[in-house]
Amino acid sequence: AQSVTQLGSHVSVSEGALVLLRCNYSSSVPPYLFWYVQYPNQGLQLLLKYTSAATLVKGINGFEAEFKKSETSFHLTKPSAHMSDAAEYFCAVSDSDSNYQLIWGAGTKLIIKP
Amino acid sequence: DGGITQSPKYLFRKEGQNVTLSCEQNLNHDAMYWYRQDPGQGLRLIYYSQIVNDFQKGDIAEGYSVSREKKESFPLTVTSAQKNPTAFYLCASSIFAGASGEQFFGPGTRLTVL
Numbered sequence: 001a002q003s004v005t006q007l008g009s010h011v012s013v014s015e016g017a018l019v020l021l022r023c024n025y026s027s028s029v030p031p032y033l034f035w036y037v038q039y040p041n042q043g044l045q046l047l048l049k050y051t052s053a054a055t056l057v058k059g060i061n062g063f064e065a066e067f068k069k070s071e072t073s074f075h076l077t078k079p080s081a082h083m084s085d086a087a088e089y090f091c092a093v094s095d096s097d098s099n100y101q102l103i104w105g106a107g108t109k110l111i112i113k114p
Numbered sequence: 115d116g117g118i119t120q121s122p123k124y125l126f127r128k129e130g131q132n133v134t135l136s137c138e139q140n141l142n143h144d145a146m147y148w149y150r151q152d153p154g155q156g157l158r159l160i161y162y163s164q165i166v167n168d169f170q171k172g173d174i175a176e177g178y179s180v181s182r183e184k185k186e187s188f189p190l191t192v193t194s195a196q197k198n199p200t201a202f203y204l205c206a207s208s209i210f211a212g213a214s215g216e217q218f219f220g221p222g223t224r225l226t227v228l
Binding site: 009032034036041042043044045046049051090092094098100101102104105106107 | 118120154155156157159162202204206213214215216217218219220221222224
């Protein structure tokens with residue numbers, strides 16, 4: 001069965017530091033992979049998605065993620081954190097086995113220290 | 115502007131009352147979804163619908179009901195059988211079942227049982 005693991009329910013970084021949010025997935029067939037962001041009391045917004053084209057995917061707000069099949073990972077990075085990046089981030093996977101329903105990770109809350 | 119609207123944004127109800135949450139989309143999407151979000155628990159799927167007049171239970175359907183009489187509308191009723199209904203409810207849609215699975219989200223409704 002598909003699953004998504006996000007390492008760390010909370011990640012704290014200083015403003016200007018590298019942001020790294022980890023996502024590992026399980027899938028026996030080629031997956032689609034997504035990162036969404038949620039600000040407090042709002043809906044989710046798509047940051048970026050992997051759909052079997054380039055393995056390095058660039059998204060909005062300076063974020064990017066790299067699909068690594070050998071490691072079954074899709075980690076999210078940003079070179080320099082900004083206070084406005086404070087939010088909760090969700091990783092999700094879909095594939096033919098799930099009938100393209102999104103399988104969600106538990107989320108990681110990103111905290112930015114001034 | 116195309117998008118998903120949810121109303122109301124905040125909803126209060128007394129124990130024992132049924133309440134209906136509205137979700138409307140003008141994206142011409144075939145599939146629609148309802149999620150429940152509790153602090154620290156990520157997204158849990160309540161119901162989803164891939165076509166008009168058809169819907170399926172998700173992981174936590176007990177105490178909820180839905181209808182899909184029109185393509186653009188997917189209301190969720192929280193019944194008195196739902197033991198702990200206080201939560202943030204998110205509606206989403208996707209272009210059609212079998213695509214990548216990318217979902218678009220509404221702004222959410224926060225339900226509080228008094």
